[in-house]
Amino acid sequence: MPGTTSLKQVAKDIKELKIQGARKIAKSAVAALVSHAQISKADDKHELYEIMLNAAKELEATRPTEPMMRNALDDALRFTLAWARTHEAKDVSSLKKALLSHQFSFLSQMDDAILKISKYGAAEIPQGANILIHCHSSTTMQILKKAYDEGKNPNVTCLETRPLYQGRLSARELSEYGIATSLCVDSAAGSIINKMDLVLTGADALSAEGDLVNKIGTFTLAQLAKLHSVRFLCAAEIFKYDPLTRFGKAEPIEQRDAKEVWGRGRYRKEEQFLKKYSPLPLPKGIHVLNPAFDRTPAPLISAYITEEGLIPPAQLALIAEKKLKGEINGKI
Incomplete structure (x- = not known):
């Protein structure tokens, strides 16, 4: 905070x-x-x-x-x-x-x-598993650290996660914790997916259909995992469930500034080391698409790791609605 x-x-x-x-x-x-x-x-x-x-x-x-x-x-x-x-x-x-x-x-x-999520998530990680992660999620970080503390010694590959390179933050945090860590460019995910035992992501939003809204690139990663029969798990608190999607409202996809794409080309927190470089100006006539998130359909997701345990996407809305209603009523 x-x-x-x-x-x-x-x-x-x-x-x-x-x-x-x-x-x-x-x-x-x-x-x-x-x-x-x-x-x-x-x-x-x-x-x-x-x-x-x-x-x-x-x-x-x-x-x-x-x-x-x-x-x-x-x-x-x-x-x-x-x-x-x-x-x-x-x-x-x-x-x-x-x-x-x-x-x-x-x-x-x-x-x-x-x-609770870190406990349930660590239980799903096999001994010495090769795990591919995307972006930076404090929830997935806790799962991986818990698995490491339990002696499972995971080998984690972090995708860079362009354009702001949050994957570097994940790689640095895991490496400093002692976990075997690699960093990989996003576009090489298809070349390494068949070497992975598990794909693990966080979440920004969960829909009533069981779909996942997460950092742009997650949908592509889920398709690769499905094609190669690699388990795809998403770690998320139920509070990330959007009850409005139950009534047909689509989760909005934020569009970020073009300067994040056509700019310095490095993770924001590294700018202090490279202050002498200026952002590259965007040439006229080029329109930059920079969606912050994408939507991964429920059929591509093996399960959600939540504080209530593992939940299949088809059961997410039912459990989330009960959970949120119970918490609201219990706090008044």
Whole structure:
């Protein structure tokens, strides 16, 4: 999480990818929302809710393909509204204290979910397995570290994940942990897939159809895995499920700036070492397509690794709806 929970700063950091990963984004957004509520000068509970609602909209607008952030913010809003209705005699100060307590409970549940996912995920990794991963996911990192701690000694190949090279972040983190790690260009995935025992990815969004929305390139990787009979697993908290897709709403695919493609051509955090180089100007007449995510159909996914255990894509919506409803009802 960032060093500041200022609403404006967190929104800016999320938009500029200084805060990355669905979990980190959701946790940072909730912290910013609650912090914004704490410093508000609302005179009553209704005014506080309106302030929080507008703040949540500002945060949600930073990344359209982040249902985990939306679910987390909606959870805080539901709690606020329900608490205000069931504690009519209480004042704004009491609501703010309750909101802080709720935030602590929510973040604790998120951390507990990751521990469960890492346990379930590590159990699916064979001894000495060759594993291919894409982008950077804190959830997959925890699974791989757990497997390594259990003595399974996985061999992990990280795809670079262009255009922002988040795969380098994964490779560096795993290597520093002691895990045997290789880095591979995205376009070579087809050349190495038959050497893999498992493909493991994170998730940005899960749909009611059981489809996966994740970093661009995931769909291609899933097709390669299917063609070569390689197991494709996705690690994700159920809070990444988008309930709106149940009613036919398509998960939006964010289009990123062309400068990320026709620019310096290196991972953002490495720029401090290469400051003397300037971004390459985009020639006139060239239109750059830079979708941040793609959609992987459910039939290409072997299973989802969740805090509830392994879930087949066909059962995802049923379990997710029950889980989210139970958590919402249980927090009021």
